[in-house]
Amino acid sequence: MAKAKTQYVCNECGAVSPKWAGQCADCKAWNSLVETVPEQGGGGHRFASLAGTAKVQSLADIRPREEPRLPTGLDEFDRVLGGGLVPGGVVLIGGDPGIGKSTLLLQALAQLAPRVPALYVTGEESGEQVALRAQRLALDPAGLQLLAEINLEKIGAALNDTRPRVVVIDSIQTVYSEQLTSAPGSVAQVRECAAQLTRAAKQAGHSLILVGHVTKEGTLAGPRVLEHIVDTVLYFEGETGSSFRLVRAFKNRYGAVNELGVFAMTERGLRGVSNPSALFLSQHAQPVPGACVLVTQEGTRPLLVEIQALVDSAYGNPRRLTVGLDSARLAMLLAVLHRHAGVTCADQDVFVNAVGGVKIGEPAGDLAVLLAIVSSLKNRPLPAKLVAFGEVGLAGEIRPAPRGQERLKEAAKLGFTHALIPKSNAPKQPIDGLTVIAVERIEEAFARLRELD
DSSP states (O other): OOOOEEEEEETOOOOOOOOSOOOOOTTTTBEEEEEOOSSOOSSSSGGGOOOOOOOOOOGGGGGOOOOOOOOSSSSHHHHHHHHBBBBBBBEEEEEEETHHHHHHHHHHHHHHHSSEEEEEESSSOOOOHHHHHHHHTTTTTTEEEEEOOOOOHHHHHHHHHHHEEEEEEOOGGGGGGGGGOOOOOOOHHHHHHHHHHHHHHHHOOOOEEEEOOOOOSSOOOSOOHHHHHHSEEEEEETTTSSSEEEEEEEETTSOOTTTTEEEEEEETTTEOOOOOOGTSSOSSOOOTTTEEEEEEEETTEEEEEEEEEEEEEOOSSSEEEEEOOOOHHHHHHHHHHHHHHHOTTTTEEEEEEEEOOOOSSSSHHHHHHHHHHHHHHHTOOOOOEEEEOOEETTTTTTTTOOHHHHHHHHHHTTOOOOOEEEEGGGOHHHHHEEEEEEEHHHHHHHHHHHHOO
């Protein structure tokens, strides 16, 4: 029997190569070529337009309609979505196995089912397994429709018959089309099935949520074009052994990017956390060296996160390790600290951690990191009830952070009494209960701190 011909498709850009190579010739991505079986007749060209066809018209003549969002009933999930589901919008949610994706979506559909027709399509579990989960979570299944199917054509027929307003596909890697000969989960199947389901959602106007697998690197499995097809990309994050889960938006055509939703995993499923700042603040009986509270911004929400630093004598080459922060930026901050503040850590190991598993992606955490490092190095705790934020430049200047007023109000609401911030973020009107210390340079910040001792 003749061996079937194969080809190699790039997961990043979709380019096709007749043989394997370490680097894609088109997008230059490394180790992105995946072996697939060539499809006969090609089906992808039939779905080139996901938004439908229309005649050419002037943009000034188009009158857009504001479609009302559909709240899911889970406040933290709605926050990440930008206020709720959008009719015709497609959401892709990924996360590690067992982190709670199916639990979250089943809870959301159970909240939506009494109000709108909702359909849960499961390709990884049987109907009995889904029913057992709903029973364990004490959910009311009335009105929630379930379909255990992985054939795309049968799923499409069910969508035409039931006309749901919200559809969940769990997961897109299990769905296959009879038009293609490759196995479910292959690049061609994932791309084609996602394109057809997205086109159906745009035409019918129902909200579509796709569950995606992730690779060992933590990125969504399958072709990268999958993220370009959908409107919203969400990642489900959580530390092993922790009961807290974070849902983060990395792409959202209908809301803010980098928005964060915080959940706690309980026996009754996921519960939204209304005050997430309390999760990221360690409870110390008294001030300890090496700890500084940062007011960071996640989307539209200010969060208070404790930054902890440990500086200790190095045995051999000094190490620079970070958890939740950029290690390359730490090396730069240590150089600025030595050059402009006269504090050297050249013979010290430096470890920096963001408490609670949160990831700090903005440069406004620079000042808090340096304060925690100096506090640990000198073994002197910072003043109690002190928060800080601000970007530190290479010249030693402290640059402003966006939404400074909201950060200060959040700190005051949680009982903090002093704030060390950039001068450009100084409020025009005093904030009740909060003493603002506005500085322009890093050496000035340390001088003002010594005055508080």
